[in-house]
Amino acid sequence: MIRGTVLIAQEVCKGCELCIAVCPQECLGLSEHLNIRGYRYVRLIQETCTGCINCALVCPDSAITVFREPKGAAKKTVVVQSTP
Amino acid sequence: MKANSEISLMKGNEALAEAALRAGMQAYFGYPITPQSEILEYLAVHGTKRGAVILQAESELAAINMVYGAAGAGARVMISSSSPGISLMQEGISYMASAEIPFLIVNVQRGGPGLGTIQPSQGDYFQATKGGGHGDYRLIVLAPASVQEMADFVFDGFRLAEKYRVGTMILADGALGQMMEKVVQPPMGSLPLAEKPWATAGKPPSRERNILTSLFIQPEKMEEVNLKLQRKYREIQSEVRYEAIQVEDADIILVAFGLAARISQKALELARHKGIRVGLVRPITLYPFPSAILSQIALSAEAFLVVEMNAGQMLEDVELAVRGEKPVHFKGRMGGMLPSPEEVLREIESIAAVHAANSELIS
Amino acid sequence: MPELKPTNGFEEVFRKVQTLTDTPMHYCPGCGHGVVHRLLMEVVDEMRIQDKTVGVAPVGCSVFAYQYMNIDMQEAAHGRATAVATGIKRVLPDRYVFTYQGDGDLAAIGTNETIHTVNRGENILIVFINNGVYGMTGGQMAPTTLAGMKTTTSPFGRDIATMGHPLKITELLAQLPGAYYVTRHAVHTPTAVRKLKKSLRMAFEFQEMKKGTCFVEVVSNCPSGWKMTPQESNEWMEKNMFPYYPLGDLKVPKVRMN
Ligand SMILES: Cc1ncc(C[n+]2csc(CCOP(=O)(O)OP(=O)(O)O)c2C)c(N)n1
Ligand code: SF4
Ligand code: SF4
Ligand code: SF4
Ligand SMILES: [Mg+2]
Numbered sequence: 001m002i003r004g005t006v007l008i009a010q011e012v013c014k015g016c017e018l019c020i021a022v023c024p025q026e027c028l029g030l031s032e033h034l035n036i037r038g039y040r041y042v043r044l045i046q047e048t049c050t051g052c053i054n055c056a057l058v059c060p061d062s063a064i065t066v067f068r069e070p071k072g073a074a075k076k077t078v079v080v081q082s083t084p
Numbered sequence: 085m086k087a088n089s090e091i092s093l094m095k096g097n098e099a100l101a102e103a104a105l106r107a108g109m110q111a112y113f114g115y116p117i118t119p120q121s122e123i124l125e126y127l128a129v130h131g132t133k134r135g136a137v138i139l140q141a142e143s144e145l146a147a148i149n150m151v152y153g154a155a156g157a158g159a160r161v162m163i164s165s166s167s168p169g170i171s172l173m174q175e176g177i178s179y180m181a182s183a184e185i186p187f188l189i190v191n192v193q194r195g196g197p198g199l200g201t202i203q204p205s206q207g208d209y210f211q212a213t214k215g216g217g218h219g220d221y222r223l224i225v226l227a228p229a230s231v232q233e234m235a236d237f238v239f240d241g242f243r244l245a246e247k248y249r250v251g252t253m254i255l256a257d258g259a260l261g262q263m264m265e266k267v268v269q270p271p272m273g274s275l276p277l278a279e280k281p282w283a284t285a286g287k288p289p290s291r292e293r294n295i296l297t298s299l300f301i302q303p304e305k306m307e308e309v310n311l312k313l314q315r316k317y318r319e320i321q322s323e324v325r326y327e328a329i330q331v332e333d334a335d336i337i338l339v340a341f342g343l344a345a346r347i348s349q350k351a352l353e354l355a356r357h358k359g360i361r362v363g364l365v366r367p368i369t370l371y372p373f374p375s376a377i378l379s380q381i382a383l384s385a386e387a388f389l390v391v392e393m394n395a396g397q398m399l400e401d402v403e404l405a406v407r408g409e410k411p412v413h414f415k416g417r418m419g420g421m422l423p424s425p426e427e428v429l430r431e432i433e434s435i436a437a438v439h440a441a442n443s444e445l446i447s
Numbered sequence: 448m449p450e451l452k453p454t455n456g457f458e459e460v461f462r463k464v465q466t467l468t469d470t471p472m473h474y475c476p477g478c479g480h481g482v483v484h485r486l487l488m489e490v491v492d493e494m495r496i497q498d499k500t501v502g503v504a505p506v507g508c509s510v511f512a513y514q515y516m517n518i519d520m521q522e523a524a525h526g527r528a529t530a531v532a533t534g535i536k537r538v539l540p541d542r543y544v545f546t547y548q549g550d551g552d553l554a555a556i557g558t559n560e561t562i563h564t565v566n567r568g569e570n571i572l573i574v575f576i577n578n579g580v581y582g583m584t585g586g587q588m589a590p591t592t593l594a595g596m597k598t599t600t601s602p603f604g605r606d607i608a609t610m611g612h613p614l615k616i617t618e619l620l621a622q623l624p625g626a627y628y629v630t631r632h633a634v635h636t637p638t639a640v641r642k643l644k645k646s647l648r649m650a651f652e653f654q655e656m657k658k659g660t661c662f663v664e665v666v667s668n669c670p671s672g673w674k675m676t677p678q679e680s681n682e683w684m685e686k687n688m689f690p691y692y693p694l695g696d697l698k699v700p701k702v703r704m705n
Contacts, residue, residue, distance in 0.1 A: 288498045
């Protein structure tokens with residue numbers, strides 16, 4: 001399976017959960033913490049992301065950047081850097 | 085038509101329209117209303133032929149907002165209408181004042197209120213000079229008194245509007261629009277186009293985006309914008325223009341603008357024939373108002389007579405300038421009626437009589 | 448924002464477009480306005496027309512669109528956006544001009560301007576956000592409010608007998624010969640988003656041909672005005688709005704773009 005990952009701008013996210021609803025891999029979830037604007041932001045909760053960009057397409061706040069493994073690349077572990 | 089200066093006999097409305105083309109007007113938006121439809125009609129022929137954008141809008145409301153768009157995009161734009169149509173434009177005028185978009189607007193006034201009459205009037209003085217729409221803003225207001233000035237003030241109007249990024253209004257009336265007089269048209273291209281770095285014409289990589297807005301939701305910011313506008317309006321005071329006729333030795337000073345000033349000048353001549361020393365101050369800019377000269381004359385003259393084609397609107401500005409120093413009388417006709425020179429003369433004579441009796445009492 | 452470096456060969460496949468500014472949007476969580484803003488700016492970016500595009504945002508929740516779109520913009524009075532856009536396009540005919548209007552703006556106070564602009568076939572793009580309410584002023588009834596729908600000014604539900612019918616302005620406009628391309632979309636699913644973007648791209652490209660007005664409606668949600676969560680609002684929209692405002696093309700030109 002193609003692997004991907006997402007980077008979520010936590011301070012921009014408004015926790016609307018629309019991305020969660022459209023993620024086929026169920027790999028997004030709300031954080032327990034609030035961001036600076038008082039919203040529970042979204043974060044990656046599973047390493048099953050395929051980089052399908054569904055979440056980014058419906059995000060009203062353009063908070064999501066998506067990365068994808070190029071086809072045929074050697075399988076490596078991805079380090080998702082969480083933003084502070 | 086030749087492109088250089090020439091003398092011709094023209095209707096006021098047509099002279100104004102031709103002058104607009106010579107002044108390099110790039111777009112005009114209008115809606116038919118008497119007594120100014122000749123402006124739109126003239127431009128529909130000659131403006132279109134000469135490459136200007138001439139568009140009959142679906143309403144004055146649409147027309148003034150087309151001006152907002154076109155002038156905001158950097159074009160030199162004019163709009164014209166008559167009283168009821170100008171009322172409909174007030175929202176747009178207020179928005180443009182706040183967004184600092186320069187434009188020229190012509191009001192060929194007719195009698196009101198309401199649908200009123202198509203006969204000439206000066207009933208829109210308050211609306212023109214005090215800010216007819218909402219909020220603290222002003223237009224520069226020019227009051228022509230001849231067909232020649234109908235043409236000349238188009239040039240002044242565009243120049244002032246672009247210099248200060250404000251709206252300029254030519255406040256004419258139905259008689260000036262319809263009357264035919266000799267006019268010398270200024271040569272084509274004699275008013276260079278101003279640089280407009282603020283215009284929304286597409287953002288090149290070399291600059292930040294341009295935004296034209298009148299929305300400043302933070303009160304602190306909105307006050308700042310207001311203070312800036314007020315500074316600009318103070319600067320504009322230096323553009324004040326008036327004509328003073330035989331005021332040096334005058335006991336009675338007539339104050340009148342536009343057509344009423346022509347009538348008053350005739351009355352002045354009749355009075356002088358009878359040995360009454362009468363002078364005339366004709367404000368050419370109604371905003372800024374020539375208060376200083378009136379305050380100064382109040383020291384030497386004995387009385388003022390304001391003549392208007394309304395119920396006494398400029399009267400209030402004259403009273404403010406005279407500050408109770410001398411009596412200020414008023415002669416006005418309304419609803420499309422014009423005061424005759426003889427009517428004004430009778431008013432002058434009765435003021436002169438009271439004045440003579442008073443000075444006998446004093447001496 | 449710390450950058451994720453795809454050190455192990457991962458490619459970036461989606462990122463916020465540079466024609467959007469860094470200013471966070473003021474819209475309520477889950478509001479469709481943000482998606483439509485982004486799609487418009489993606490098209491401008493992809494067509495490389497940032498320097499040739501002028502937008503007009505009238506009063507409504509999206510009045511601040513100029514804070515988010517990194518292009519020259521004018522803010523217009525309530526209802527007057529298409530008149531303003533007409534003014535811009537007439538003096539700058541080679542620019543791409545679009546308006547971005549709500550249903551109150553376009554179909555109530557600005558109906559006259561809307562109809563006449565389309566009837567003149569002004570070569571502009573009108574983007575119409577139909578959320579069935581006046582969002583900005585607090586969820587009052589709009590011309591597009593559905594029959595029986597509760598708003599703050601139709602507290603017992605829109606009563607057709609006294610408040611009139613929900614206005615299908617898009618169907619009406621499609622009748623006009625000046626309308627070149629008329630279509631209706633939504634942004635509630637990834638597929639819908641992709642379709643809308645394709646339409647917006649076409650609408651921008653059609654401007655070059657000067658064949659008439661392009662009109663793109665987006666049936667959108669207003670979670671705040673509807674008093675629902677974003678997800679609920681999308682479901683409610685599918686169930687109630689789409690049957691009355693069906694998605695799809697209403698008028699498509701018979702040309703092929705290369
Ligand atoms: C002349 C005028 N009347 C009323 C208003 C108040 N007002 C601001 S936005 C709005 C309604 C906007 O609704 P819509 O166009 O549907 O946009 P939305 O906020 O729903 O996106 C109203 C009535 C105004 N700004 N100007
Ligand atoms: S890119 Fe696709 S799989 Fe990955 S989080 Fe987004 S929706 Fe889920
Ligand atoms: S769609 Fe965007 S704003 Fe909404 S929860 Fe997901 S990341 Fe946050
Ligand atoms: S009020 Fe409605 S339309 Fe306005 S931002 Fe909020 S959700 Fe969006
Ligand atoms: Mg709405």
